[in-house]
Amino acid sequence: MATAYAAEAIVLRSFRTGEADRVVHLLTPAGRVNVIAKGARKTTAKMGARLEPMTRIEAMIQPGKGDLSTITGAHVLWSGDDLRRDPVRVLAATGGIEAIVRLFPEPEPDQRLFDGLARYLVAMTEPLGDDLRAGAEVLTLAFVLKLLALAGWRPEVAACVGCGGAVEVYDAAAGCAFCGACGSGMPLDQASATAAARLISEPLGALLTLPAGQRTAIARLCRATAEEHGGVRLSLLAQSPRG
Template structure:
């Protein structure tokens, strides 16, 4: 499934669990079908570059979220010795068609062709920070060699939306949708302890959602932030994304970040980047 350029986050149609049934099948050499093997050790796929790091004096390892093969680590040989287009196409947030050679520990990138330009992501600091946050979260949730086209489409949609309109609520929406797709969906309509419908004044992911005044624990939750969270998880994502930046949107980001960090059991490095941006 392809996503038209300029489309918004394709998140609302995801089920609670990731789709994990798609596998690549072998085809004859010379085929150009994305996600299909073209020979016994060569295959084509489309991917987003999640991150890179150095290998030796000239090579670079690229961590890819592919459409058909899940998270893949591959070597781009010699790209640090030259300023070629090949190396430029393998920077984080790049969206590329790839020809790879399967290896025992690391695959090898043989060809890379740009799918689209997401230049606005790197031209603006806020957009760049939001894009990096999406990549980090996806990197934490993706499994090695586990096909997950739903996650791939979510990442592509999130990056396109940030490039087109900014990331004020795209990042927390992405976090909440990641959690929901992984089976972690907070209760937002009644108190998780006593079942009362309101007023709901606190949010505690340890207990699984919102709490009333009598049962409250965790972090305070404003009525405006609760409504935005309901929009994100209740099928009104575009309405949520149209909400202008405010104290409530910052609150939604804080709740989403804490919830995702609790789920993955580690601190997100991009949180510090957001905090510095707010102080600046």
């Protein structure tokens, strides 16, 4: 049997299985790891509370046969309680977690991905401007744009890549913006393109206030890029009204 090891991990998702067990999907700096937590649903089991999504833990992991390892111990490094007590923040953060799950399905080591998720979840507990829902959405859009860049699909949208002129369209396959004369694609206005370029290049949380129309346009850009290059659908702001 392989040796048990300790790993810092963030809980992405957890599912009930069997009588009292849970399957927990973790992100570690070494990549995705799926573990089973035996007895985690029994009320007496303290482990259950430590395996809520968005919690950052130091996990003891016993590798098993095949894909599924067993988690034999967990020490909380960041509980996520401040995040989980606010449904608006939870809803937005769920979109960020979903993007990680879909865009990074392979168990590949990525310290920047792990650090980015840890930073995003902490940022989601901080003040997010006068309009909490909008601020939480913008934070998540910034995070997803950075995830797309990490995956190698950074959208180049600051200006038309052909002539440097004003942006009018986004070509998801090329991953860049054009003016109407240089290229074609889905409509993208210059203000939304500028905002997206800022969200990609500036630190997470530096820009939190964007009009609803720009939030919708950037979400559409993210969804198109993820679908074109990763073949995955992101539900990001799918229900948001256009404005």
